[in-house]
Amino acid sequence: MLKKFQEALDKRKEVGILRMLKPKLNGIDFYSNDYLGLAGNEELQAQLLLKVQENPTLLSGSSGSRLISGNSNIVDETEKYIAEQHQYPAALLFSSGYNANLALFSTLPDRHDTIIVDEQIHRSVQDACRMSHAKKLKFRHNDPEDLESILKKQTGPCYVAIESLYSMDGDLAPLQEIAALAKKYNAALIVDEAHAFGVFGYGLIEKYDLHHDVFAAVITYGKALGAHGAAILCDETVKSYLVNFASPFIYTTAAQDFLWMAIQTGYEFLKQKPELSEKLNQNISIFRNQNIDTPSSELSPIQAVLIPDNQKLKNLQKTLSDHDFLTYAVYSPTVKTGTERLRICLHSFNTEEDIVELTRIIKEFI
Known part of the structure; x- marks a missing residue:
């Protein structure tokens, strides 16, 4: 067993794609998902600290799953609050x-259903589909015509799964077109808003007023909100069904109440600080004005620079690191061979001077 595992690791090391855990680096952040800087925002931290001082039991362990001893008034209140904020019946x-x-x-989805996913959907959805008994099909990335050609052929219940903002290419889904197709063919549309929440207000579902056309949505809080955790937005019936049948919910020990409190506090903080997203948008524009070739949306905080040459990509990342710029190089198999890229994440706290210098160095390599 160990020999087989070591051979697989050695093979990755030979081609330069061995993943390793490293200490958190000091430098100019162009690689984290902390788009609005809330993970290190001192004002937000002070608000959270005050709440803990007023109620230290927030730090206590939940002691069990939510169906046993891990439920609380705080998590119930937070779910109701989230549902109201996103205009969904339940969270x-x-x-x-x-x-x-x-x-x-x-x-x-059950064995009689079909899940149709964008070919670039997040790995978590791919893994979940393997656990499901449903048939899984893929449609070409952000291609409504290809999706419709697949929907036309289906005879049973269908789910369509997409992200609103994709984390590798940094491009936006044609959400309105896909929602219209799902409605036309009576398919249940599920949208992952992980990278859109906080960047585009409460996400692109809200931006385009698609609450009634999206069967369920996933909002995550470890990115723009600077916290942790996630919420599924859905109908009350779907929520009850998940509570009764979803193994990842039933058999997981609940988080501390501090997490749920931090999420609700983060929502309130976002309302108080609209200037953070405004500054992020300014920095995205500054980056785009440097004329770096990228497949990413001009509105996205994620800007991908394709460099299908592993050695050149490694050299670029090292040069940037030598100048204190922290970036993330993405190799296959995370992305398709030939589409390796430098993934640049922009934030509200990046300076114009740093963005310009970053792009100057990148231009020397491409």
Whole structure:
């Protein structure tokens, strides 16, 4: 067994794609998902600290799953608050976006159903589909015509799964077109808003007023909100069904009440600080004005720079690191061979000077 595992690791090391855990680095952040800087916002931290001082039991362990001893008034109140904010009948909280997607797609579709996913859907959805007994099909990335050609051929219940903002290419889904197709063919549309929440207000579902056309949505809080956890937005019936049948929910110990309190506090903080998203949008524009070739949306905080040469990509990342710029190089198999890229994440706290210098160095390599 160990020999087999070591051979697989050695093979990855040989081609330069061995993943390793490293200490958190000091430098200029162009690689984290902390788009609005809330993970280190001192004002938000002070608000959270005050709440803990007023109620230290927030830090206590939940002691069990929510169906046993882990439920509380705070998590119930937070779910009601989230549902109201997003104009959905109900919300169900999870400890991570991965678990939320695992619960949705391993539980709702059964062996008589079909799940049609965008070919670039997040790995959590891919893994969940393997746990489901449903048939899974893929449609070409952000291609409504290809999706419709697949929907036309289906005879049973269908689910359509997309992200509103994709994390590898940094491009936006044609959400309105896909929602219209799902409605036309009576398919249940599920949208992962992980990277859109906070960047585009409460996400693109809200932006386009599609609450009644999206069967369920996943909102995660470890990115723009600077916290942790996730919520599924859905109908009360779907929430009850997940509580009864979703293994990732039933068999997971609930998080501390501090997490749920931090999420609700984060929502309130976002309302108080609209200037954070405004500054992020300004920085995205500054980056785009440097004329770097990218497949990413001009509105996205994620800007991908394709460099299908592993050695060149490694050299670029090292040069940037030598200048204190923290970036993330993405190799296959995370992305398709030939589409390796430098993934740049922009934030409200990045300076114009740093963005310009970052792009100057990148231009020397492409």
